[in-house]
Structure formats: C-alpha cells, structure tokens
Amino acid sequence: MGGGGAALLLLVMWAGVASAAVYEVGGTIGWTVMGNPDYAAWASSKQIVIGDTVVFTYNKQFHNVLAVSKADYKNCIATKPTATWSTGNDSVVLNTTGHHYFLCGYPGHCAAGQKVDIRVASSAAPSAAPSPTPSGSKPSGGATAAPSPHPNAAPKALSASSVAAAVATSLLSLAAAVLA
Numbered sequence: 001m002g003g004g005g006a007a008l009l010l011l012v013m014w015a016g017v018a019s020a021a022v023y024e025v026g027g028t029i030g031w032t033v034m035g036n037p038d039y040a041a042w043a044s045s046k047q048i049v050i051g052d053t054v055v056f057t058y059n060k061q062f063h064n065v066l067a068v069s070k071a072d073y074k075n076c077i078a079t080k081p082t083a084t085w086s087t088g089n090d091s092v093v094l095n096t097t098g099h100h101y102f103l104c105g106y107p108g109h110c111a112a113g114q115k116v117d118i119r120v121a122s123s124a125a126p127s128a129a130p131s132p133t134p135s136g137s138k139p140s141g142g143a144t145a146a147p148s149p150h151p152n153a154a155p156k157a158l159s160a161s162s163v164a165a166a167v168a169t170s171l172l173s174l175a176a177a178v179l180a
Contacts, residue, residue, distance in 0.1 A: 021049075027042060031065065032058055050121075060087060070101055073101035073103060076110035096120065
C-alpha cells in the first residue's frame with residue numbers, strides 16, 4: 001500500500017477511534033456499595049454506543065466485576081459469569097448492541113445494589129429515553145477487556161481524546177513498521 005493509501009487508512013481508523021467515549025461506571029463514586037450508589041440512574045443517563053468503553057474503578061480487596069446473563073443479573077447469581085475482572089481499574093469495550101449486565105460477585109454486594117445494566121445502542125439516538133426491550137430477549141455478548149494499567153499507577157480520569165491518542169500512537173507505530 002502506498003504512503004497516501006496508508007495515511008488515508010489511518011485517518012479513517014482515527015475518526016472511528018476518536019468518536020468512542022469512555023464512561024466511569026458510577027461516576028465519581030465508582031464501583032462500590034458504599035454510599036448506596038444508584039447504578040440504574042447512572043446507566044440511564046448515558047447514551048452508550050458500540051465501541052464505547054466503560055471503566056470500573058474499585059478496591060480490588062472488596063469488589064470485582066462479573067459479566068452475567070439477564071437472569072443471573074436479576075437474581076444476583078455470580079456463579080456463572082461470562083467474563084470476570086478483578087484489577088480494581090477495569091476497562092471494558094462494548095462491541096455489540098443491547099443490554100450488558102454486570103455485577104459484583106462478592107457475597108451480598110449485588111443484593112445491596114452493586115449491579116448495572118448498560119444498554120448499548122448502535123449510534124447516539126436523538127432521544128435520551130431508551131426504548132424498552134422485549135422481556136424474552138437474551139443478553140448480548142461483545143464486551144472485551146481493554147488492557148489495565150500497571151497496578152501501582154495512580155488513577156486518572158479517562159477521556160475519549162486520551163484513549164484515541166494512545167490508539168493513534170499505536171496505529172502510527174504499526175503503520176511505520178509496515179511501510180519501512
């Protein structure tokens with residue numbers, strides 16, 4: 001591929017990455033049972049679309065994150081997760097539309113409200129109100145873990161631009177290696 005074609009490919013890829021958003025689950029309170037956070041209200045206030053990232057920040061000595069089915073979410077069953085995260089600073093890229101169900105697997109935490117149903121749309125809707133899903137629908141997969149920072153790294157606020165810059169740097173390095 002010529003230099004112009006590679007540059008155009010990178011520009012197209014950059015546009016897709018730059019539009020992805022990063023959401024801290026629970027906002028400033030994070031992923032916890034302390035303070036009685038309302039994760040349903042948090043999730044309903046977001047317009048999350050394919051490619052966006054949700055970040056779970058928590059004390060890994062007391063919490064974890066499990067992706068579960070709709071039935072396990074409703075009943076707070078933590079024995080059959082489809083994915084598990086436990087670093088205390090977990091980024092999950094949402095790659096499919098529909099509902100993504102997460103809960104804390106520590107005893108009593110889900111029942112105390114440490115669970116969230118994140119609805120992912122194909123693109124940002126003009127209305128903030130999500131449409132209801134048929135009660136018999138199955139949960140969608142498509143959640144993938146992004147690399148977690150070094151355990152001793154200081155927590156920092158994430159933004160779409162910082163994620164996009166990191167990905168762009170990686171893509172440029174890859175393109176330079178391919179073109180060399």
